[in-house]
Amino acid sequence: MTLPPQLAELTQGLDVRSASRVHGGDIAVAYRLDTPDGPLFAKTHPSPTNDLFAREAAGLRALRRHVPGTLRVPQVLRESRNGLVLEWIEEGGRRTGATEAELGSGLAALHRTTNDTFGGLAGDASGYLGSVPVDLTPSTDWPDFYVQRRVAPLVERAIAEGSLDPAARGLLDRLAPRAAQLCGPETTPALVHGDLWGGNRFVDRDGTNWLIDPACHWAVREVDLAMMQLFGGFGPECYTAYDQAFALADGWRERVPWYQLTPLLVHAILFGGGYGDAALRAMQRYA
Known part of the structure; x- marks a missing residue:
């Protein structure tokens, strides 16, 4: 062969x-x-x-x-x-209220793993979202890290590749001074999956949840919850169990589009289509 x-x-x-x-x-x-x-x-x-x-x-x-x-x-x-x-993972399990709740409580337990700085694992200064390089230089300032090292470079690349309206640059300039407010009160670096959409979670034939294809780094845990809601695929029992195990800061649902900016920009760079427009709308929401 x-x-x-x-x-x-x-x-x-x-x-x-x-x-x-x-x-x-x-x-x-x-x-x-x-x-x-x-x-x-x-x-x-x-x-x-x-x-x-x-x-x-x-x-x-x-x-x-x-x-x-x-x-x-x-x-x-x-x-x-x-x-x-x-x-190998033998897929084929059915997603039920029990599997969703187990995922939510398990993810909450994962997010209790913390670090002194935001950024790459073991101090790595770079990483990937999909195949798009990202800056993971360690930082203790989450709003600055998120806006200047994550969103801003992705905005520039998406504009350069023609997948994002250049108006996004001006929008980000207006939003950046409010980064601390927009990012919310969470200040603890948590271990996040980093690319947790529904396709990166399997349920096997025994009903056990599996996580695959991570883009792990240290971030606020809301980034995982925001990504989970971008394309769906997670039941309400998942979020309820998560909240019961490790409640998020007040207002986290209002910050979901803000934290969806990163995956939307990555998808705009990789796939084009309407992802750039969706990223622009997310920015306009907070402008």
């Missing part, structure tokens, strides 16, 4: 009997690998950077260390510049 070059390098030495393409998100090329010891999951990227998969692997390991026993995260079995090999 002949494997694609990137997959062949990644799986060198593994007894791979067959490899079949599976859905792996909008960016990665994903495979099911059948081996004598059972199936494995592999993902590669057409044009990987030197540390794209290293950052993802670090995020997966951080989640595995800190999620409660009610949540699962796939084990990293192999990593290279070209991709990752992870344990």
Whole structure:
């Protein structure tokens, strides 16, 4: 059996009997690998950077260390510049009120993992959202970090690529002086998944929740809750259980569009379409 070059390098030495393409998100090329010891999951990227998969692997390991026993995260079995090999997840479980509540309380437990600074894991100064590079230089000033190191560079890149109206630059200039008010009272750096939309959460056949494809960093926990609401996929029991376990600061729902700016801008850069207009509307809401 002949494997694609990137997959062949990644799986060198593994007894791979067959490899079949599976859905792996909008960016990665994903495979099911059948081996004598059972199936494995592999993902590669057409044009990987030197540390794209290293950052993802670090995020997966951080989640595995800190999620409660009610949540699962796939084990990293192999990593290279070209991709990752992870344990296989047997999807097919039904999402119920119980699975949603378990996810909410589990996520609240994860968010109790804290740090002295915002930014990258282990002090890393850079990372990725999807395949878009982001500045994660450690900082103790969350409003400045969010506006100047996260939103502003993404606005400039989206404008440069023609996926965002240049009027966004002026809007951000008006919003930046109010960053402390707009970001809310939360001041504790928490370990966040960083890309928690519905497609990055699975329920297996035993009804256990799994978290995949993280963009882990230290941030205020509202960023995960905002991302979860961008595309839906999480039941009301999830938010109720989260709030009961670890209540968010007053007014957090009003800040959801503010914290959705980052994923909207990333999607505008990667996919174009209406994401740039949605980001502009989110900014106009607070102007």
